[in-house]
Each structure stands twice: as structure tokens, then as C-alpha cells.
Amino acid sequence: MNCENHPDKEGVAACVSCGKILCADCRLKLVGKNYCQECADELVTLYSDKKEAFSESKPIAGGYGKLKPTGVPAVDNTYEKARPVKENSSNRFLLFCLIFLVILFFIALGLYIVYLLYLAPFYGDLSNVINILLTDPQRIINFLID
Template sequence: MNCDKHPEREGVASCIICGRILCEECRLKLAGRNYCQSCADKLFQERYGETVETESNGMGLGVKILMALLVILAVLALVSYMIYTVYLAPYYGSAENVIRILMNDPERIIRFLSGNI
């Protein structure tokens, strides 16, 4: 038998709720059971009371949080680089020297920046 949605493809399973024949692409295997997309959506909605978008048009919450963190890190890196380039490099020299001073005596850099910024 062929897939109900893709008649040119061979069916590999059937939905345990509605009995539709499913090809490999249409089959959703959840907890060892085969579902079609519409039955899986209904099951999810009944269980969790939420609607499910079948197409992934937007980003998930985790991706949005990750993107926000990456943007924040990029801004911090840019600000740090600008502070080093404008204020610290002319006075302390190389980045290695500034890092060495920050590791041994961070108050020295803080005092210098608070007097010059």
C-alpha cells in the first residue's frame, strides 16, 4: 500500500489513531508508536492544551535566547576591544601586558580607566 499523502511512495507504517498509511517522511514515531501529523497534533493539544504549528516559520524560545546571548557577548567583546584600543593600548602596550596586569593587579587598570573615561 502507498502513502495517503504521497501516493507515489510506499507506505511503511500506519497511524495508530486514524489508520492512515504513512511513508517514511510522513511517519512520526513517538514513544515507539506511529502517528500521522494531524493525529500527533491533536494528541499534543489534548494533552498540553496548546496549539502546534506544523510549519517552523519562526524560531523557538531556546533559539531566541541563544541569539540574544550571542548578541550580548558580541557587544561586550566590541566594547572591551574599543576600551583596549582607545585607552589601554597607548598606555600599557600589548594585549598580553594588559591581561597580565589585569590578572595580577586589576585595581591598577580600574583606577586608570576611572580617571580617563
């Protein structure tokens, strides 16, 4: 029997997948088996698709990277990518808290300066001023406005 692609050449093998007769030029050996060009292409495409699907689905199944799997580079990448995002958001939260505390500090400082400059000479010590603020705030507001 002759090659199906080259009728003038003698067939030396048959594709294990589709059974096509192949000459020495057309025969492709993969893992010790004979394949035609089309079946070999199909196999390689199938294999790379599977590989992609595997490396894409694995990180999702692996969760948020608490368990760091070894030997699968795709998972390692996600682990490295997931961490900085988490650190950034907690840094932002800390920064927000810090700004909030600084603003509180300046408000307290401002009130204390107001007390020292305007209230202390007339109302005496701080507890007395706080007492007036709690019982009769209008009196201090009127005093500060006038």
C-alpha cells in the same frame, strides 16, 4: 395485537429492545431490526457518546505523536497541534541563545574598544593588558576612572 402508541392501529412489529408492539408508523428499522422511537434514540445517543469517548481518549494513549496513526482523524489533529508547540519552544530557545551571543559579542567589542582607546597606548599589546588585569586589576580601574 395493536400498537401501544396508537390503539386503533394494528401492530406489525415488536421492538427488539423493549418488546413494545409497534404499528407501521411507529416502527423504526435499524440494521434490519425493529426498534421503537425511544430505543432507537437511546442507541444513537449511546453510539455517539462512545464515538466521542473513543476519539477523545485515543490521542492521550497515542502519546506525543511519534507514531502517526492512520485513518483516525482525531489523532491526526492532535499530531498536527502538538508539533507547532514543540517547534515554537525550540525556536524560542534558539532565539534566546542568539540574543545571548549578540550581547556577549557587544560586551567583548566594548571591552576591546576600551582597550584600543585607553589601554593600548599606555600598556602595549593585549597579552600585557590581560596580565595586568589578572594580577593587578585595581591599577587599570584606577587608570580608567582618573
